[in-house]
Amino acid sequence: MSDIDDIKSRLNIVDVLGGYIRLEKAGANWRANCPFHNEKSPSFMVSEDKQIWHCFGCQKGGDIFGFVMEIEGLEFREALNLLAEKAGVELKKVNPKQAAEKNRTLEILEMATKFYQAHLLQTPAGKKIMEYLQERGINEESIKDFRLGYAPNGWKNTLNFLLKKGFSENEIAKTGLLVEKNRQETNSTNYQPQTTNYYDRFRDRIIFPIADTNDKIVGYSARVAPGGDESQAKYVNSPETEVYHKSKILYGINRAKNGIRQSGTVLLVEGNTDVIASHQAGLANTVAVSGTALTPEHINIIKRYATDIRMCFDMDNAGELATKKSIKLCFEKEINVHVVQLPSGKDAAELAKNNPELLRSAVENAKPAMEYFFNAVFAKYNKEKVEDKKKITQELLEMISYLANEIEKSHWLKKLATEIDVNENTLTDMLKRASLESRVVTPSQDLSQESKIFAPSGKIETLTTDLIGLMLVYSNVWKEVLEKENLSFIPKDSLLIIMIQKGREFRFSFDELIKNIDVPFDKSRAEKIYFESRYRVGLDNELEEVILEHPLLEAKNRLQNIKYEINKNLLDKISKDLDVAKKNSDKEAVKILMEEYTKINKEQSLLNKEIN
Numbered sequence: 001m002s003d004i005d006d007i008k009s010r011l012n013i014v015d016v017l018g019g020y021i022r023l024e025k026a027g028a029n030w031r032a033n034c035p036f037h038n039e040k041s042p043s044f045m046v047s048e049d050k051q052i053w054h055c056f057g058c059q060k061g062g063d064i065f066g067f068v069m070e071i072e073g074l075e076f077r078e079a080l081n082l083l084a085e086k087a088g089v090e091l092k093k094v095n096p097k098q099a100a101e102k103n104r105t106l107e108i109l110e111m112a113t114k115f116y117q118a119h120l121l122q123t124p125a126g127k128k129i130m131e132y133l134q135e136r137g138i139n140e141e142s143i144k145d146f147r148l149g150y151a152p153n154g155w156k157n158t159l160n161f162l163l164k165k166g167f168s169e170n171e172i173a174k175t176g177l178l179v180e181k182n183r184q185e186t187n188s189t190n191y192q193p194q195t196t197n198y199y200d201r202f203r204d205r206i207i208f209p210i211a212d213t214n215d216k217i218v219g220y221s222a223r224v225a226p227g228g229d230e231s232q233a234k235y236v237n238s239p240e241t242e243v244y245h246k247s248k249i250l251y252g253i254n255r256a257k258n259g260i261r262q263s264g265t266v267l268l269v270e271g272n273t274d275v276i277a278s279h280q281a282g283l284a285n286t287v288a289v290s291g292t293a294l295t296p297e298h299i300n301i302i303k304r305y306a307t308d309i310r311m312c313f314d315m316d317n318a319g320e321l322a323t324k325k326s327i328k329l330c331f332e333k334e335i336n337v338h339v340v341q342l343p344s345g346k347d348a349a350e351l352a353k354n355n356p357e358l359l360r361s362a363v364e365n366a367k368p369a370m371e372y373f374f375n376a377v378f379a380k381y382n383k384e385k386v387e388d389k390k391k392i393t394q395e396l397l398e399m400i401s402y403l404a405n406e407i408e409k410s411h412w413l414k415k416l417a418t419e420i421d422v423n424e425n426t427l428t429d430m431l432k433r434a435s436l437e438s439r440v441v442t443p444s445q446d447l448s449q450e451s452k453i454f455a456p457s458g459k460i461e462t463l464t465t466d467l468i469g470l471m472l473v474y475s476n477v478w479k480e481v482l483e484k485e486n487l488s489f490i491p492k493d494s495l496l497i498i499m500i501q502k503g504r505e506f507r508f509s510f511d512e513l514i515k516n517i518d519v520p521f522d523k524s525r526a527e528k529i530y531f532e533s534r535y536r537v538g539l540d541n542e543l544e545e546v547i548l549e550h551p552l553l554e555a556k557n558r559l560q561n562i563k564y565e566i567n568k569n570l571l572d573k574i575s576k577d578l579d580v581a582k583k584n585s586d587k588e589a590v591k592i593l594m595e596e597y598t599k600i601n602k603e604q605s606l607l608n609k610e611i612n
């Protein structure tokens with residue numbers, strides 16, 4: 001038994017939480033006023049049976065460790081110590097074998113980093129890369145500080161170097177530095193070595209080592225070398241390993257830590273070179289996410305050092321969408337967020353090189369995110385026109401709905417009401433209805449045009465969450481859906497993927513899933529969805545259990561609705577393509593598109609009959 005399981009088996013969640021808040025019995029469960037947000041009627045709920053808690057108001061939830069971390073403001077390790085003492089459990093030293101393995105992995109990565117550095121600084125091929133980097137404005141000092149390197153061309157350079165240093169192929173493979181031969185997906189005709197199952201992941205690439213907060217190298221981001229094989233992905237990152245977790249690592253955090261702490265602010269930029277260039281320009285608090293969008297875990301790490309995030313992303317269409325998403329997350333996690341506006345067409349690295357003063361002042365003058373959105377939206381529309389008023393409201397309410405802080409919410413609602421000259425209560429109602437819908441919406445409900453004014457999360461997403469909820473609460477639904485339904489069309493959802501792959505192993509049990517899930521984000525999502533599917537806040541504000549007579553039918557209905565929505569999007573897209581094809585008199589394309597349209601349309605009318 002692990003220490004964590006041992007502690008959990010000795011402590012009852014009701015006793016632990018009862019030491020901090022007043023719990024009241026509510027049926028098989030317990031409830032309380034939530035200690036993490038302001039409320040008058042209790043929506044904080046504890047399941048003694050599952051030994052987890054969840055708040056329907058602020059959506060926080062977890063087990064005893066999560067609760068103690070949150071309420072005492074502790075790191076996991078500290079919460080573990082505290083609860084171990086309470087439970088009378090003597091913590092085992094961290095598994096010595098595992099610790100040794102981890103050290104070995106870090107040792108290999110350190111060695112590989114030195115190998116890549118040497119190739120950059122001491123070989124003719126590396127010399128060219130040095131010139132390229134310096135042209136991009138990265139000076140020699142930064143190249144050394146950030147330990148940039150070069151992975152030479154060839155299949156086994158890194159592998160052979162590390163083998164000679166006495167590491168086994170198996171150990172090296174665990175670091176993510178190698179690719180297993182038979183796992184390669186493409187039928188590349190390139191020469192591959194026959195003597196080993198592995199070859200180097202990084203070949204002819206500029207290496208940006210990624211370090212953790214303790215300055216240990218845990219992975220790499222590798223850019224294709226100038227003049228190299230441009231048909232390959234521009235950036236290749238290390239895969240997830242025992243030491244490298246994309247959702248938790250910020251590129252540059254090892255060097256930015258002190259700068260962030262001193263300023264209380266973190267500057268978040270887009271890419272590795274932006275980070276290095278910004279540091280060079282004197283912005284010592286700069287980091288970037290690497291190979292993923294901003295995650296809640298990233299924000300947790302940032303919150304340890306800072307109270308404010310300044311975002312500096314490209315503001316092209318894709319960039320703006322990503323920025324919006326990240327900002328919504330900051331709103332939810334209640335960390336201040338500012339938007340840095342760069343002169344159009346410029347990125348941070350470029351400015352840092354050509355005009356560092358301008359970059360520093362752009363960062364200095366960053367606007368609070370909501371102010372930025374207000375400016376952007378009012379610049380885009382004419383607030384005197386009714387149609388535009390609707391659009392303004394739609395776009396801004398969507399952002400406001402993500403604010404976790406009620407005071408801020410009310411401040412911006414008031415401002416919006418004044419600006420477009422609409423009664424504030426109307427906006428408050430719209431906002432309430434919208435957040436309620438996002439919580440209780442069911443797909444069979446026919447939403448009136450008006451209430452559809454905005455959807456905080458996509459319909460397909462909501463339906464998928466619904467389906468997951470049904471599977472988590474009813475283990476027979478989980479089993480049946482897995483065994484009898486076609487799930488191949490469902491858009492990728494990390495939690496659902498785990499449930500599909502491991503359903504049998506977990507015996508279709510929510511408890512088993514929670515015990516065995518490795519990714520904290522998926523775990524807390526599973527807990528949240530479970531609670532919100534099993535319970536709801538009734539009209540009298542009591543928590544009541546949701547009783548479904550035919551959960552399996554409901555699940556099938558969700559699946560059909562997901563398919564229906566996907567088809568609908570497809571049909572939309574095809575008609576747009578058709579318009580273009582017709583405009584261009586492209587008969588061939590029109591014919592293909594028409595056939596496709598008819599086929600899907602037929603499927604849709606069948607589905608439509610089944611759904612209703």
Ligand SMILES: [Zn+2]
Binds near residue numbers: 035036056
């Ligand atoms: Zn709460």
